[in-house]
Amino acid sequence: MPFINDRLMEQAESRPPPVTPGARVSRFQFEPDQVMARLSARIVGQDPVLADLEAMLTRIKADISDPERPLAVYLFVGPTGVGKTETARLLAEALHGRADALCRVDMNTLAQEHYAAALTGAPPGYVGSKEGHTLLDEERLRGTFRKPGVVLFDEIEKADARVIRALMNVLDHGRLPLSAGTRELDFRNSLIFMTSNLGAREAQARLSLYRGGWRRWLGLRPGEVERIPEQAVFEHFDPEFINRIDRIHYFQPLAPQRAEALLDIELDRLADRLQGRDVHLSWQPAARARLCAGQDIRYGARDLRRRLRNELEPKVAAAMFGHPGTRQFLVRASGGTLEVVPVMDTEPHDALRHTT
Ligand SMILES: Nc1ncnc2c1ncn2[C@@H]1O[C@H](COP(=O)(O)OP(=O)(O)O)[C@@H](O)[C@H]1O
Ligand SMILES: [Mg+2]
Incomplete structure (x- = not known):
């Protein structure tokens, strides 16, 4: 009887999982270690980041976070092609079991001020403003009762200051009012990731300078190259913005x-x-x-x-x-x-x- 079976399956999904005596119950249905095992198999050379993500998932599963904020706010900084975007994509995939579970916003497309409307919907009076259409995929960013949504604001240093201001509200209260004024997007069940390659070019240049020329005799001071992206981030963004980020991870260049x-x-x-x-x-x-x-x-x-x-x-x-x-x-x-x-x-x- 397929019909009855379907109904039973549906009910099983919406029911809380059976309580094993002595086990702690959570509304979230994912196993942090299993999720991270998927990532460890696919991401190399970024172990500190992965270890911290597992701790974050465990905190979220305990369901003790401030309900009026996003579940987590992370900034990934580092050179191109080292796994920043891929880490967020794989995390969404491992959580939801679907390759396209990530809600990704390419900040390049929001680089110019008038495109800021694409994030929050067209301003009142413009075509489309009634609908409050936005670049953000509401279903993906919201996740489900049992799984957090995963959002990626990619290459955030390219975004216009207006977009960053709109984002501050998201990071603070987990909400983004749409320009139409009738609706808001809810990020309170979301893991928010942002990426940036600020300072990467300078760090690479400093490395080549010291490896190649006469300066190699002077040697680099310990931590000198690592500090370049850090300084770049603190110079580029306002303290108010940085303060709203739970954790900044500096991705390492991949070693040969x-x-x-x-x-x-x-x-x-x-x-x-x-x-x-x-x-x-x-x-x-x-x-x-x-x-x-x-x-x-x-x-x-x-x-x-x-x-x-x-x-x-x-x-x-x-x-x-x-x-x-x-x-x-x-x-x-x-x-x-x-x-x-x-x-x-x-x-x-x-x-x-x-x-x-
Ligand atoms: N640390 C890594 N481990 C495994 N694959 C990686 C890693 N970094 C990058 N890749 C591969 O290279 C591609 C580009 O990586 P991506 O995460 O988009 O780079 P970026 O750091 O510029 O966001 C990915 O699709 C992925 O397959
Ligand atoms: Mg990227």
């Missing part, structure tokens, strides 16, 4: 030793996508080494993604069309480049399996 771990993550992703096409890759160690060696870690993981897309994926695609009946391919290094060759079904797969 992380190349291997990043490659594993990206190849896992590619394997997932290929699986959907019923195609499987095995890897010669030399081919993996080639991809690792050439990574330009200055652009974080973005460089690796670009190289997979430009150097590997076209060859996989050509091999797929060239050998429509084949499901298994081998990636090998040949001369200076990568080669994707079919593995015939008559060949023993097991011989290759250990190379993947």
Whole structure:
């Protein structure tokens, strides 16, 4: 009886979970350690950030936070491609079990003053002002009774001062009145993340200066480079704004030793996508080494993604069309480049399996 079963399922979702004697009950249904296990498998080199996020999730699950404020307000600062946006996206995904659970606002699009309306809806008198349409996806930002919503204001240093003022209200009271005046957005069940790359360029420049020129003999003072983004943040934003942030995390540039771990993550992703096409890759160690060696870690993981897309994926695609009946391919290094060759079904797969 599918109908009855559906009704029972619905009821089970809205009922509080069964009380185990001795266990503490919470309206929230997520396990901080399980959520963070998903993130640890996908984000490398930012362990202090992940540890702190787990502590934050545990605090939220206890449901003891001020009900008139957002559940959490974080600022992630750091160079490009080190996992700031990805951390927020993965957290939303792990909490809600959906890849598109994050409510992301690209502050670049709000850079000019008249675009500020896009956040709060058009000002009274303008077309669309009655509806109070906004860039923000209300359902995603609000979350549910059992799960917090996750909002990301990306690259916040680009936002106009008016937008920052509107945000202060959000950080303070968890509410954003829409210009139409009839409605407000409610952030009191939201985790709010903001990102910025303030100071990243200067920090990188200082590092290269001391690594390259005669100054390398002088050496850097301890903490000198790390302080550059900190100073940039405190110079750019008003103290009133900074005061409303629970915690600022400075993401570390990815060290070259992380190349291997990043490659594993990206190849896992590619394997997932290929699986959907019923195609499987095995890897010669030399081919993996080639991809690792050439990574330009200055652009974080973005460089690796670009190289997979430009150097590997076209060859996989050509091999797929060239050998429509084949499901298994081998990636090998040949001369200076990568080669994707079919593995015939008559060949023993097991011989290759250990190379993947
Ligand atoms: N620390 C990291 N661990 C694993 N993958 C990462 C990391 N940093 C970046 N990436 C990868 O690079 C891509 C760009 O990262 P992103 O988080 O958007 O960078 P940004 O710090 O500029 O916001 C992501 O999609 C992700 O796959
Ligand atoms: Mg980003």
